[in-house]
Amino acid sequence: MAYIRPLSNGNFRADVRLKGIVKNKTFPSEKLAQAWADNIECGIKAILNLDQAQLMALSDDEIYALGGEELFKQLGIDLFAIRHAAKLEAINALSKKKLLQLSVQEIERMGGAELFVKAGKRIRYKTFREVCNEYLARWNKKDYQGQMQRVDYWCNAFGDRIMTDIDIFDLREHVDDMIDAGERTTTINRKKAVLSSVYKFALSRGYVDENLVRSVVVDDDTKRRDRVLSDQERQRLIKACKESHWNKLYLLVIMAMTTGARKGELMNLRWSDVSFKDNTGFLGDTKNGTSRELYLAPVVMTELKRHQEVGAGLIFPSAELPEQPMDFRKAWRNTLKAANISDRDILNPDGSVKLEKFTFHCLRHGFCSALSDSGKEINQIAKLAGHKSIQTTMRYIHQGRDQKRQIVNELALAFNL
Structure with missing residues (x-):
């Protein structure tokens, strides 16, 4: 129903209320207001009388004449869905x-x-590298060469991975690696800003649902994670891994525990990289740009032989895409829960961290720490962990109070005190 009422300034306001639709507009004359209201009412009635075939046959001009696509939506008619x-x-x-x-x-x-x-379907064919190439092709600011080099840094990290498969844990782990490598906070934040720019572009193109980089906070208070498992926690974790629904989680975890290799290095390891004769694994492309050899413990070799395959396929492949590494995040979270190990920081009443969360990368810390506790030289630990700098290795070594007390006592004895 339409209502026309005069306004104090001499104009006329038309209000239309019909089938839940409320529209209004102001005109200089009552005649124009009435004509507009009649047109809206006729359009609503005409739309409601159209059947499916007639709706599909409507041209853009006819839709506009009936009140526009917005009016159809207000009446609960999705022209886009009907046409397609x-x-x-x-x-x-x-x-x-x-x-x-x-x-x-x-x-x-x-x-x-x-x-x-x-249709609510995610198209996941865009790799990170493809999105970066598209991003750079539309870069219209200064310093194109510089930006290309900065983007290339992240392409080396995530290049051929499907962009929607990269999650907050991947980004956080990479940032933690930069912190562990001794990079300054300002340097990390500059690199992160470039990645955020790529994600902002991807978001605008519909390739991702959110800019994950915003959730990765790095500031001057950021510290390395010192979380190392106790003997009891380690045994619970191993037991839970053996009971995991993913039958290779136990193999992956004991390899990480006994080699100190990074998650990305292990996930990209292929059967052709393993020497069953020498009990070694070969990492051809590590994070620091050099190759290195992994020395595999007997327990690892036994488990590798149990899963051994012929060829050069990935040791830990995705079930759906064999040339991509397995996404084991759910299996890992369930295993930590079963082992009663928190994947979140445990806080004190005042908000300070009582016990840091345990991540897969912490297995690498545990490897270096265990070697240090057993008396191994710092340069030996650095070589096994694949560190270029001794300073990096020092970040992984955690000496307890008893160990420090023993060092001081031995020094006193050496001085005959």
């Missing part, structure tokens, strides 16, 4: 595995990225 019903049905029928395998051409042929988003 057949394509949406085909998209909804796709399995998750097939969605992962779609090429750009196939997506365009099925209606384009917008249609997949409308």
